[in-house]
Amino acid sequence: MSEEELAKDLGLVSAMTIGIGTMIGAGIFVLPGVAVNADGGAGPIVVVSFIVGGVIAMVNALSVSELGTAMPKAGGGYYYINKSLGPMFGSIAGMGDWMGLAFASAFYSIGFGQYLAVFVDLPTIPGLNAIQVGALVAGSIFIGVNYIGAKETGGIQTVIVGLLLSILAIFSVAGFFSFDYATLAGNEGGLAPGGYGAILPGTALVFVSFLGYAKIATVAEELKNPGRNLPIAIIGSVAIVTVIYAILVTTMLGVVPWPELSQDAPVAQAAQVAFPESIGPITGVAGAAAAVMTVGALLATASSANASILASARINFAMGRDKIVTNWLNEIHPNYATPYRSILVTGGLIVVFIALLGQDIEILSKAASVLHLIVYALMNVGLIVFREADTPEYDPDFTVPLYPITPILGAVLSLGLVAFMDGIEIALSGAFVVAAVAWYFLYARDKTDQQGVLSEFIRSREGELPDQVVGAADAVAPTGTGAENEGPTIMVAVSNPRTESALITLAGALAQHEGGRVLATHIVTVPDQTSLETAAENRTGLDQSSEELLAEAAADAEAFDVPIETKTILSHRGIEEVFDAARTNDADTVVMGYGGTRFAGGRVEGSLDELTHDLPCDFLVLDGQRLDLSDVLVPTAGGPSSDLSAEVARALRDTLGVDVSLLYVADSGEEESGREFLAGWAGGHGLADADLRVETGDVEETIGRVGGEYSLVIVGATERGLLSRIVRGSLAFETIENLDTPVLLSERPSARSLWERLFGGR
């Protein structure tokens, strides 16, 4: 088993347990009483409100499932939105998710306090009612448990949820026997005393009971077989919970007439009525049933609050990884191995929310819902962006049915439901959104280097879209590079001690010229038969050679005034890993040896063509072992790759004092226009001081003949795919290969390939 596999230990049942355990909490145990009596009495119609809530949750669950299987990463909603819509919306989503969870946890704590008050007499403190006191105690315990990281075993969690479901099932059965349709419908005003218009405001109130399914996605990286288990768990838990809610609320209202339903602990009250006072000789059954329901409510709210606090730490981690918040927040406690700072900050927010807003449970529950709904809406938009931009990395195992109707519906329903909230919750959530945007511009914009797929998409279509759109995308784009260093990253793939020094010289000159840094990597190809784990364990010998090579690289780079980092990468793949490493390290230029391109060996596969047609950054491939730079020749006919050649030549001229000559091979009789072109090109590329040469004849032959006079020839790829042809050895480059002078091949991904990448195949 690879380490990847070992880290995955959540099966389908565990995943479902997380979803159901989080959702079944204060919402169903507290809100039915509030909802039926809301706005002068909505009445039994609230059953429909719960079902509508379930439908909205289900539409969003489909989108979360698709995004989750495409990107099983810690962070969930925040991560998808940051990746698709960029860090400004990412900041909104991260803040929204985080604050939404804090509000939800405060709400769960209040729910806990309400049921606790059934058991014990809680004191009041000036400014706080008894329930708030109970909630503060409960909230502090939840925070403490997470801070210490006291482990509940997976077994216990499953048992708790199982117990909860059984308690609710028994209640439903008992309720079924005491169910009286007259109790449900026989009150003043019938089934809908407040009219059918009360349905959606009811949904707005109870939607908090459905927050939780998205938590499964925040731990997606820990799921076994996420492609299958994630959608089943998310969609399944929403379906199960919706059915449970519909049955429970109907039962409650068929047992206790709705105007009399308790606003604090309705389930305990209904149980008291539903169960007979005595069964045979046993008396006090009803009281015991109410007590059991109360214990169930306490368990349910506690597990919801716990899961939410944990999920908020995940979101903080994901935001820290993208540098939207400081990583200080995500430090791990030395003894408890918990992200204690994140938990304390979230805990502080929960305590404040309980103390300031806990008098009115509606504000807490609705604020939690509004913030989550904003995140859901953005998530649906993000899904559409991923699909439309056709990003190659975006490859979900589960896709939403009826695209694009489902995500559009999800976004519309989510925002639509927000409209049924009250002004105060919308204002409160709006304030957090504004704060998130302000945070992005004041803090995160300079730090993060994450660019959304959306802004790439807009920028690549600059010509087709109105200026305002492009301008807006630029105005909010991140300015940070993630690294301390602001300049480009020049990645060197060293593989051979003989060529190492030449490659580092080129990279060092470039990095110094551009004010960037050098990243020297040694990619060690491990045979497929050997697992990477084994290879890593037996790497003593390998480490030594690798370390020596990289140490030499570092020493060579010292000649330049640039920061250097070194890395050894173990991989089953050869050249593909170079591409991967370039992507993951955000390299701007890759410098590698000609021999290095060969280490694909016999394993040239179909995907390689695709890879090399889709360069992640500029590539410089050196054919030659030693460099003794005094003068360089740059043959050019224009084009993006020769722009790169010019940049390299400029860097060598400015840092090493190398003389630059430019060569244009013209057809005979056209020397004059050739000279004009070359002079213009030289001026346009900051090489006006270069020696200009115009020759006639066959291009390759001329380069071969003239090149011999120089210490380096820099050849730009005149067409895309040059690199792929070198790798496969199909390029007839004999003249140049036979040249004694070292040759540097440069290839820059053309604008067209980016366009193709984004719009591929359409």
Added chain:
Amino acid sequence: MTSTDETDERDLLGHVLLPVAHEDDALATARALEPYDPERVTALHVVEKGEGVPDKTPVEQSEELAAESYAAVRTVFPDADEHTAYARDIADAIFDAVDEVDATAIAYQSRGGNRLVQFLSGDLSMKLVTKSHVPVIALPREGSTE
């Protein structure tokens, strides 16, 4: 698995398994072991898994922590090997790792804390010394009195 009569012949410090929790802990533990000049060292980090519930920290963060810890050990023992285990029970994972890397002893440094803290976070020291099938070396804590 090594049978007991074979262990009789083995050098106690032939191959020391060094469980480390985080960067500082790794550095302190490695420094405490340094004077005894072990022949071979394998640094072990156990990523605590929930096995049914979400972990305390994201996997990615746990693995970062492991990498930092190994790097810290290597500042003292440059040739140290590394081994990452994923388990809910840290002590059991350490014992499994002993067999996997064929270590001759476990060297660790108690992370202290009062009884309550040790009880709550699971008393690792107690489990290590009472259940191990190879010798367990308790390294002295820096600054502790004789």
